[in-house]
Amino acid sequence: MTSREDESLAQAAVAALTGQLALVPKPGLPDPRDLAARVTRQDHCGLRWSAKALAPGLAAMAAAARRTGEATPRLRAELGAIGRCTEHSVGLAGGGHRGALWTLGLLVSAAALDPRARGAEIAQTAKRIVGYPDRGAPRRPSRGSSVSARYGAAGARGEARAGFPHVRRALDALGKARSAGAREPEAQLDALLTVMSTLQDTELLHLAGPLALRHVQAGARGVLEAGGAATPAGREALAALDADLHTRAWSPRGSAGLLAGALFVDSLPLASSPRTANARTRVA
Template sequence: MNAHVQPHLTQHCVLLAAFAVDALIAEVNLTPKPALVDQRGSGAHDDLTLALMQRSAHSLQPMFFKMAQAAFQYRTCSLALREAIGEIGRAGEAVMLQTTGGVNTHRGAIWALGLMVTAAALESLTRKSFSAIELCELAGKIAQFEDRFIPQQALISHGQQVQKTLGISGAKFQAQQGFPAIIHFGLPTLYKSRLAQGNETTARVDALLAMMTTLNDTCVLYRAGATGLKRMQQGAQRVLDVGGYSTVAGQHTFNVLEQDLLGLRASPGGVADLLAVTLFIDRVEQFYFKNK
């Protein structure tokens, strides 16, 4: 791999890495989120705090920079690029675990957001502007390559255990399909709620809820099984059905959903990862639209 990247592209790597970390920080600080870490507390988690999540997010900035750099070096969607960012991602995960004392704060986000940073870097080589759909499709194509260098004895995540036991498709499949939860639910709801309410917080909460209605969140499945997943999906839909989080009825229904998830100790961490990706895409779209 050619280690040289032109100076102006290096600055672009810095920008994309900053956007990715900003998205992670925005996600964890979004308040309220049902049973997730936010500014009120640790949700359904015993081992996570807001400060820990923030430190973890910042620790990943060099990793995102190197992924964007790899895209500029390889310049095409390929197995070689997939394996390069896989190696970078594993090193980034090690840094994350060292930062958090062994707590898995952002493993899913490393996968999903890493793919999106790489795709955004590739797209910027040939386009002055591009759509969310194009970005997600390219990220999906990168994800479809099978990394031959994944350690055979790699630690199996809770999500992977659920997938193996229940035959449920997880984060890998979501990425390989071009992130349909984001394209069909997260981003449309973010845009619609933002336009209707003019309130960024409620727009982001509604986007989170919209993805909760459809995603087979393996974090919830691991903690609460298929029954817990159904209650999450139906509860989120009820919030949206009464007008979303901006309404009094929506806030009341949201609180009911949160108490239910807290009782189950079920935290929708997979949806939280996708919200971070959604916020990254939104930021990238705005940047390229303004600078095309």
């Protein structure tokens, strides 16, 4: 049975995901301009709808972590089972968000497991959870694990086992951009570009291979080196990268889920007391 705290964490995670979806322009990724889904093949309105289907599963993960009270093999197995059921529910609601479910599920569970943790501490708690194997996982390799093995990329599991380094980098980028006076959407776009600039995105590798990955990483670095989304030169570089990736139909989807994870962690109250139902992501 879930509590108010569990429901609050789940709603904060869904708000982070829908907040990420609302950002414009996201190079190669679904945003409000892509209503016909001609390039990304994922309709923005449909993705917003299916994001809401994550909430019950995320609340159940938080409840499982809070009830268990520590990272254990049993908790890892329970979270895996809940995640697979949630993935099925999201599929019935329209699909999408598989990578975000993995990231947000672990981070929500970590936040429930250690209510005083904030920022990078939450990522480290998630690392302890995923350190145990999910013995109920299907035996057949997933597409992501196959791509990881082929190209030597960390993949979603490697990202979690390393303590979500790209979530932490996105959090740092948010703080840096805000301190420099960027508006919230600009700060979030800089955080996304920071992830894109170094992430070995298995979705992109599967879609277009290592040359495409290096092209996207270089493009994201170029925008940041031009000053980021808050500067005229950075906005010009961002528009060019956005047009380029849409023309090529290259979609760095792994970066989007990690940004949502960072926005979720960033949304948690700063106080060290247990979080309340007011936790929500910052949006413009």
